[in-house]
């Protein structure tokens with residue numbers, strides 16, 4: 001009979017305590033569980049931005065599908081870009097379990113009301129950029145996303161398991177492409193080095209602003225949505241990438257980069273966070289182009305969505321009839 005005697009406030013306190021205990025035990029929060037409104041909002045924002053990044057991220061490399069230098073490279077790249085579409089799909093579905101509407105999220109993206117990763121606003125002038133994106137950008141995505149497999153929100157954590165397996169393939173294909181080019185001509189080696197020089201700093205910016213300047217981080221860490229700070233993840237990426245660069249035979253464009261014996265980690269320079277701010281606020285080299293292309297793809301796909309909805313409605317009608325007959 002507690003339901004009739006308890007005040008709504010006491011009930012809410014009980015739910016809130018249950019939620020806190022779930023987080024403290026490192027168990028998962030599931031869609032039907034009670035959760036604080038701010039937790040839900042934070043997750044919707046993060047998952048939506050992640051989904052948008054996967055979908056917008058198809059563009060820089062997608063440009064090279066028709067220009068790939070061989071059938072083998074074309075099929076690898078095609079598979080990779082398709083994987084990114086799949087990642088977007090899982091993530092939009094995860095956002096829907098929190099009550100978000102996918103159509104609305106897309107509207108927010110194309111109207112510039114929701115963000116996506118800054119990295120996809122940089123151009124891909126050569127085929128070496130495809131390799132460097134795989135190596136750096138998918139590599140950075142792995143650093144960011146592996147800890148998300150243990151995120152407190154169940155559907156997001158589970159989506160990340162498969163996503164991370166695929167990101168690992170993406171990173172390898174990028175690195176293998178670069179290895180092949182490095183074994184090629186002098187011009188190919190130069191092309192790889194130039195792409196490395198272009199992508200290194202923007203890749204470090206992918207981890208977001210420095211810890212002291214990252215407003216949402218503390219709360220996300222307390223809720224165990226996020227497990228490591230931006231600077232810690234950036235450090236991991238640098239430590240992982242330096243030996244790979246040596247093996248490949250390229251130089252990372254940072255004069256301050258060196259091994260710190262005492263820390264047992266690399267020291268490195270500070271990315272230009274002013275540039276990051278500019279790119280995030282829409283002033284990067286390709287922001288306008290990326291969003292315009294997403295908008296036109298969305299508009300051109302209207303007939304597909306209408307046809308699918310009509311088919312689903314008809315199918316639902318047919319099912320209704322069958323049930324009636326059966327009854």
Ligand SMILES: [Fe+2]
Nearest residue numbers: 054083084087
């Ligand atoms: Fe992805």
Ligand SMILES: [Fe+2]
Nearest residue numbers: 084138167170
């Ligand atoms: Fe990827």
